[in-house]
Amino acid sequence: MDMAELGRALDNVRTTVPLVHCITNYVTVNDCANALLACGGSPIMSDEPDDVEDITSICGGLVLNIGTLNQRSIEGMRVAGKRAGELGHAIVLDPVGAGASKLRTDTAAELIDTLPVTVVRGNMSEIKTIAGSAAATRGVDVNPDDAVTEDNLAASADFARSLAAKLGAVVAITGAIDIVASADRAVAIRNGVATMGKITGTGCMLTCVAAAYAVANPDDVFGATVAAIAGHGLAGEVAAARMAPADGNGSFRTYLLDAICNMSADQLMAGAKIEEL
Amino acid sequence: MDMAELGRALDNVRTTVPLVHCITNYVTVNDCANALLACGGSPIMSDEPDDVEDITSICGGLVLNIGTLNQRSIEGMRVAGKRAGELGHAIVLDPVGAGASKLRTDTAAELIDTLPVTVVRGNMSEIKTIAGSAAATRGVDVNPDDAVTEDNLAASADFARSLAAKLGAVVAITGAIDIVASADRAVAIRNGVATMGKITGTGCMLTCVAAAYAVANPDDVFGATVAAIAGHGLAGEVAAARMAPADGNGSFRTYLLDAICNMSADQLMAGAKIEEL
Amino acid sequence: MDMAELGRALDNVRTTVPLVHCITNYVTVNDCANALLACGGSPIMSDEPDDVEDITSICGGLVLNIGTLNQRSIEGMRVAGKRAGELGHAIVLDPVGAGASKLRTDTAAELIDTLPVTVVRGNMSEIKTIAGSAAATRGVDVNPDDAVTEDNLAASADFARSLAAKLGAVVAITGAIDIVASADRAVAIRNGVATMGKITGTGCMLTCVAAAYAVANPDDVFGATVAAIAGHGLAGEVAAARMAPADGNGSFRTYLLDAICNMSADQLMAGAKIEEL
Structure with missing residues (x-):
């Protein structure tokens, strides 16, 4: 990976201030908005079917996060996604809880099957569910192990590349080791901390930040996604290093936003831990 | 109260990481999720009637918080509550604003009348409304004073025990002095600070934490509720002690989560102020 | 401007603890609730049409914020607004995103046309949209420049006074320079920082705080709005002065609430930068 690309990806977000339309869960929506502002983007939230077409039209990208979905917001995702697709906007899907309920699994499958999704980001269980659904609707069956480890890294990369090829999207699987894949390329990212x-919301925040990166770097969405994910993990490391004995998850949340806010291209290039797979 | 029980209750949460399904208001939902993570549990939020049955099935407990209720989320509470009841899950009801509107009063009454609620937690006005509603539907009329004070402590304990017997649930009345009661037992808890x-949300957070404690300690829900409430008040004391002159409620919110996160069994046993009534 | 008025306006909030019913977006609702508590008020949120009439009846003021509006919450705004109007409550409208979508523009227009709105607070683009809508429905066409600057300050004040006269409401246009106007008076406020x-949410928070000020100072809503806006900007300055090198927008958010919480009448009188126009 050319580290200079990562730095440019970050700088492009800060200089272009991409406006991202988010249809996202109400648990972490405030963190998502502040994370978008911290990374250099600008958020707008709207989930009402009668409102989303206009809102998404003035944006550069769309986040579809299915946590706390409801029938109204699902319809909002359909309408917004269709319009964003027509406009060639970056669409980033976060299949929160896919596999945990039929409604979430079906909704994730519908969105991925009907919309020109640019990036899918989830944990391995969610991505496996996506792959299974693709299998059901496209005749492919994928069944990798659940957590990415050093032992299954090569197989996980194969799975991710294969799914990326099938979906025509960048696939980002986040966990202790993150994998980002396109049809013909995959990297492992080893940034981040268990804290x-x-x-709540580190994944949701990352999805929104990844959308800002995709919008600001349309010629290299793969590299942009790598930069977003490495930067997020690195921000977690910076936040963890700041923790005092009395600090807990309340302070960590604040420090994480601070670290995203203060992240520089140089810092990202020096701290990113990326391996080609 | 055997202090060792309190410490065990806390440790049981941390070692079993209870998954709690929350149908809760959108004002404090982020704090609720972070409080659950801080205490050692794990949150999942879902309020769509088509989603809640699957989600609650994979959890150990269910929180029903009627703040910012709407007709859709009320139906979600009915469906989730029925399923959680069938599965024997702990159900914790927070009747936010019961008494302030007919819809809230009626909804709280319906939930308590139709579901096998394990714990009810509210302030005295809300709990009085619950009791009044029970009265209306079960022929009992309760009318204690509104705030628990040293003067009405014995009467308040009688009221709480009586209501607990009627509901077949642990009743937790929180305020300057907290009361936790089962049919045959009541304690006063004198932890906490006015700050x-x-x-917003200290009560909502506590309700979620109490659910995690109830799930992790199924053999002693009364003791688990006492531990959760004493621990929450103690966390407030720790947070208040950390306040610097420039700090206000923004910092206090962060410190409160930090204190929940860092609370140990030893700290809880040393700091809990519990009196049998 | 008599500075002593500002101090009295602040003290009146702290001594009367105005209860404010907020129908507001789910992105910043937690910050709104904590800002209301910080300034000395008390929040209650409810957007269900079947709930809002009772809730607004026990309050002194109503906030209508159209960010993340949906058809249900719009109906809630109609019902609550009608009842609040009948009761003579202060109604503060925040037309978030008016101009960005037809639904938001139409909803803002409907609310301002049908309800006895006391204060409208928005950025210049939103307020221009309101004015244009008033134009469409009332035959007036206003088209000032978008940002208030030293160069267009007099023209902006004329616009604001004219709109205030048309609406019969205090008009607050916030930005680098804020303008507050009634039919026959306007001031510029130069507090605040770009941070x-x-x-997210500084505008939404301010709207809620302004509602608390309007409720607590019914005899001088203009002065109360000036106090709320100057105080908010001043709190931003205090928060910015507290920023350490590792701090970013996460810490700033906390410091802003802290500063609202600790703001005294003396501090407001000493720090407010107000110019009659």
């Missing part, structure tokens, strides 16, 4: 799992 | 009223 | 734009 990130002690606050 | 907790200067941030 | 406030790096977190």
Whole structure:
């Protein structure tokens, strides 16, 4: 990976201030908005079917996050996604809880099958569910192990590349080791800290930031996604290093936003831990 | 109260990481999720009637918080509550604003009348409304004073025990002095600080934490509820002690989560102020 | 402007603890609730049409914020607004995103046309949209420049006074320079820092705080609005002065709430930068 690309990806976000339309869950929506502002983007939230077409039209990208979905917001995702697709906007899908309920699994499958999704970001269980659904509707059956480890890294990369080829999208599987894949390329990212799992919303925030990166770097969405994910993990490392004995997940949440806000291209290039697979 | 029980209750949460399904208001939902993570549990939020049955099935407990209720989320509470009841899950009801509107009063009454609620937690006005509703539907009329004070402590304990017997649930009345009661037992808890009223959501957070404690300690829900409430008040004391002159309710909110996150069994056993009534 | 008025306006909020019913977007609702508590008020959120009439009846003021509006919450705004109007409550409208979508523009127009709105607060683009809508429905056409600057300050004040006269409401246009106008008076406020734009919700928070000020100072809503806006900008300055090198928008958000919480009448009188126009 050319580290200079990562730095340029970050700088492009800060100089172009991409406006991202988010249809996202109400649990972490405030963190998503502040993370978008921190990374250099600009958020607008709207999920009403009668409102989303106009809103998404003035944006550069669209986030579809199915946490706390409801029938109204699902319809909002359909309408917004169709319009964003017509406009050639970056669409980033976060299949929160796919596999945990039929409605979430079906909704994730519908969105991925009907919309020109640019990036899918989830944990391995969610991405496996996506792959299974693609299998059901496209005749392919994928069944990798659940967590990405050093032992299954090559197989996980194969799975991710294969799914990326099938979906025509960048696939980002985040966890202790993150994998980002396109049809013909995959990298492992080893940034991040376990503390990130002690606050809600790190994944949701990352999805929104990844959308800003995709919008600001349309010629290299793969590289942009790598930059977003490495930067997010690195911000987690910076936040963790700041923790004092009395600090807990409340302070960590604040420090994480601070670190995203203060992240520079130089810092990202020096701290990113990326391996071609 | 055997202090060792309190410490065990806390440790059981941290070692079993109970998954709690929350149908809760959108004002404090982020704080609820982070409080659950801080105490050692794991949150999942879902309120869509078509989604809640699957989601609650994979959890150990269910929180029903009627703040910012709407007709869709009320139906979600009915469906989730029925399923959680069938599965024997802990159900914790937070009747936010019961008494302030007919819809909230009626919804709280319906939920308590139709579901096998395990714990009810609210302030005295909300709990009185619950009791009044029970009265209306079950022929009992309760009318204690509104705030628990040293003067009405014995009467308040009688009221709480009586209501607990009627509901077949643990009743937790929180305020300057907290009361937790089962049919044959009641304690007063004198932890906490007034600053907790200067941030939104301390009650909602506590309800979620209490659900995690109930799930992790199924053999002693009364003791688990006492531990959760004493621990929450103690966390408030720790947070208040950390306040610097420039700090206000923004910092207090962060410190409160930090204190929940860092609370140990030893700290809880040393700091809990519990009196049998 | 008599500075002593500002101080009295602040003290009146702290001594009367106005209860404010907020129908507001789910992105910043937690910040709104904590800002209301910080300034000395008390929040209650409810958007269900079947719930809002009872809830607004027990309050002193109503906030209608159309960010993340949906058909249900719009109906909630109609019902609550009608009842609040009948009761003579202060109604503060925040037309978030008016001009960005037809639904938002139409909803803002409907609310302003049908309800006895007391204060409208928005950025210049939103307020221009309101004015244009008033134009469409009332035969007036206003088209000032978008940002208030030193160069167009007099013209902006004329626009604001004219709109205030048409609407029969206090008009507050916030930005680098804020303008508050009634039919026959306008002031510029030069408090605030650019960092406030790096977190979501400063506008929404201010709208809620302004509602608390209007409720607590019914005899001088103009002065109360000036106090709320100057105080908010001043709190931003205090928060910015507290920023350490590692701090970003996460910490700024916390510091802003802290500063609102700790703001005194003396501090407001000493720091407010107000010019009659």
